[in-house]
Amino acid sequence: MATTATGMGKDKKKRVEIFDLEENLAVDLAKFTSDLSDKFCKERGAFTVVVSGGSLIKSLRKLVESPYVDSIDWSRWHFFWVDERVVPKHHDDSNYKLAYDSFLSKVPIPPGNVYAINESLSAEAAADDYETCLKHLVKTNILRVSESTGFPKFDLILLGMGPDGHVASLFPGHGLCKENQKWVMSITDSPKPPSERITFTFPVINSSAYVALVVCGSGKAEAVQAALKKTGDVPAGSVSAEDELVWFLDKPACSKL
Ligand SMILES: O=C1O[C@H](COP(=O)(O)O)[C@@H](O)[C@H](O)[C@H]1O
Numbered sequence: 001m002a003t004t005a006t007g008m009g010k011d012k013k014k015r016v017e018i019f020d021l022e023e024n025l026a027v028d029l030a031k032f033t034s035d036l037s038d039k040f041c042k043e044r045g046a047f048t049v050v051v052s053g054g055s056l057i058k059s060l061r062k063l064v065e066s067p068y069v070d071s072i073d074w075s076r077w078h079f080f081w082v083d084e085r086v087v088p089k090h091h092d093d094s095n096y097k098l099a100y101d102s103f104l105s106k107v108p109i110p111p112g113n114v115y116a117i118n119e120s121l122s123a124e125a126a127a128d129d130y131e132t133c134l135k136h137l138v139k140t141n142i143l144r145v146s147e148s149t150g151f152p153k154f155d156l157i158l159l160g161m162g163p164d165g166h167v168a169s170l171f172p173g174h175g176l177c178k179e180n181q182k183w184v185m186s187i188t189d190s191p192k193p194p195s196e197r198i199t200f201t202f203p204v205i206n207s208s209a210y211v212a213l214v215v216c217g218s219g220k221a222e223a224v225q226a227a228l229k230k231t232g233d234v235p236a237g238s239v240s241a242e243d244e245l246v247w248f249l250d251k252p253a254c255s256k257l
Pocket residue numbers: 052053054055056083084085095159160161162163166167168169192
């Protein structure tokens with residue numbers, strides 16, 4: 001059972017969905033993603049999807065089950081990471097490994113449509129390399145560009161949020177949160193290990209057509225409150241989308257609202 005929260009500001013492009021159980025959140029998130037996949041595959045013959053690491057990946061588990069595993073046109077998916085740790089792909093800290101083990105290994109997305117970072121490079125070079133890859137995909141019309149911002153416009157970005165309110169590898173008080181030129185940046189002083197990472201910048205995240213911000217658990221309730229009530233400096237509060245931002249929350253995560 002989901003409740004659509006009101007009184008969270010006047011932003012018509014923002015919706016807050018609250019679920020009694022994380023299980024129900026996962027069911028709704030799968031339908032939301034599948035509906036967008038159908039829409040964009042029909043409209044433009046491709047679906048560009050970006051994921052974070054962390055707990056988000058577990059909440060995507062219903063997509064790799066019936067009916068979605070058989071009904072989604074996986075051949076048209078293009079799969080990206082909003083942030084990645086600069087570690088080997090088989091490392092337990094790798095966001096690629098996390099997504100591969102419980103998602104990518106279970107669905108037939110063409111391997112050429114899965115855009116992992118080149119982790120053999122330095123963090124700075126890996127960020128430049130990923131940005132170059134995105135620019136190539138813009139040239140080949142797989143990735144759109146936002147008419148209003150000039151930044152790449154993904155169809156859907158699926159984000160988690162840390163207990164401190166960080167999204168992607170954009171941490172509270174870090175200068176990267178203010179970057180307004182680059183598409184992908186490196187960070188070598190991440191407060192959460194591992195320290196070396198790459199991350200999409202806010203202009204890229206906020207130029208996405210749709211963004212889902214998926215947050216569960218009481219440990220994140222204060223950051224959810226600060227982000228939604230705009231009472232604190234938490235990066236998640238700066239997330240927006242060109243068409244729609246949807247917060248998917250379980251009851252414990254919104255216990256302070
Ligand atoms: O370090 C990271 O943390 C965030 C949040 O993770 P969670 O396990 O608390 O949901 C994640 O979204 C990000 O991709 C990851 O690199």
